[in-house]
Amino acid sequence: MLQQTQVATAIPYYRRFIDRFPTLRALAQADLDAVLKLWEGLGYYARARNLHRACALVLTHHGGRVPGDWEPFRALPGVGDYIAAAVLSIAFERPFAVVDGNVKRVLARLFALPAPVNRPAAHKSFQAAADRLLDRRRPGDFNQALMELGALVCTPAAPQCPLCPLSRYCTAFKAGAIARYPRRRPSRPVPEVEIAVGVVFKQASVLITRRPEKGLLGGLWEFPGGKLREGESPAAACAREIKEEVGLAVRVAAPLAVVRHAYSHFRVRLHVFRCRYTGGRVRRNGPVEHRWVRLAALDRFAFPGANRKFMPLLTQDGEGQGAVPEEESTA
Ligand code: SF4
Structure with a gap:
């Protein structure tokens, strides 16, 4: 649910969802219509369909236990690099770095990265920076800390640099160049x-x-x-x-x-x-x-x-x- 949706919006949906489908088996065996109905209003409905299918696959191919290794988890429907790194690091303490929009903004400023954050081809350079920085002993805490820092301190318009624990390492802050990062490629007009x-x-x-x-x-x-x-x-x-x-x-x-x-x-x-x-x-x-x-x-x-x-x-x-x-x- 948190892919593309803010926490505050997702919470009531999450609660209703867990009440109705308290176990992986309950969700796997539910009717797709019932799943979509509970997801209604949250948007990006492929997430609901993929979650439903993924639960069925975990039940039939993994004995009902969510796999904790990259290959089998990444192969589940709807699981991309971001979800795989987030779940495996937070739930299984596996050493994978998460790169979302908030993390990209922090990294762009911390290292003065010139790559535009909204260009898919530039994702690799942000992932490489996050991989280098990752604390491999506590990857779950590290990932959550960096995402939270981006959400609460290193915000898009008004980063709170004096409060930031990274300020003494931050290239953009030390150069007085925060407004120049992250860089963005001009986006195309949205068709109607x-x-x-x-x-x-x-x-x-x-x-x-x-x-x-x-x-x-x-x-x-x-x-x-x-x-x-x-x-x-x-x-x-x-x-x-x-x-x-x-x-x-x-x-x-x-x-x-x-x-x-x-x-x-x-x-x-x-x-x-x-x-x-x-x-x-x-x-x-x-x-x-x-x-x-x-x-x-x-x-x-x-x-x-x-x-x-x-x-x-x-x-x-x-x-x-x-x-x-x-x-x-x-x-
Ligand atoms: S010092 Fe400022 S710009 Fe640098 S990471 Fe912290 S909040 Fe972001």
Whole structure:
């Protein structure tokens, strides 16, 4: 959970998760839907799917014990160098140095490293610096200390150098050059994608579809829709996408909301419409799993954050509230 998410945000999720899945076996044997539902709102859902699969593999291939060596642990789904070094050093006292954003900032200032912190190719030089510095007798404490120093003392905008235990070794501090580190490569503008989404009513139920397990928001449920083509109106795109995706004809009745949502590498602008089912059948065994669900039952399914933003506007007759103003979010 702490990969890409701050501790304060993760804590309530962690508690609920541990209550529901108190053992590795309980998580391994849980339904993926139940796992995603508890993860809902935390984002980066691949983490939940990978954790679920990793537990199943630990149960079947490692007798239910998390492996404490690099090779077998690193081979588990969702485990990269960062997670492997963090878990193996903290839980098993293995001598691996952790390099996250906070650690990179400390190292960049401590050694006046010229490599840009936001360039993947530069990661090696930060890892090499951390490897050289690592206390091999207490690698878990060392890693946590360096991460915490970056989070609390060597902060991005206002590092507290007079309080810092590293100040007498710190190249940037001694040279009066803290503002020059860490270096960053200018980042590219984030693209925005326009998407049309339909809330299709059939009597008292609405249609939801499930995203493929692999890829962005994999395994989550959503309202059907897709990207606008060039020159296409949002309403036309909504009807076309629903026809293509699930094979239904719908009448696009009224705009419900325009919602903006930011992901790590792009932003989306969702044009949401109330729609009425007019004909056709959802393709059985088609590429997309679907359900007709009463509004009161929507809460049982895990939805992406962008869908959650407009769901409170849904009313049973599908004609309820008027269009709402555009909403901005960086969540
Ligand atoms: S002395 Fe200042 S710049 Fe150097 S590591 Fe400490 S807080 Fe960061």
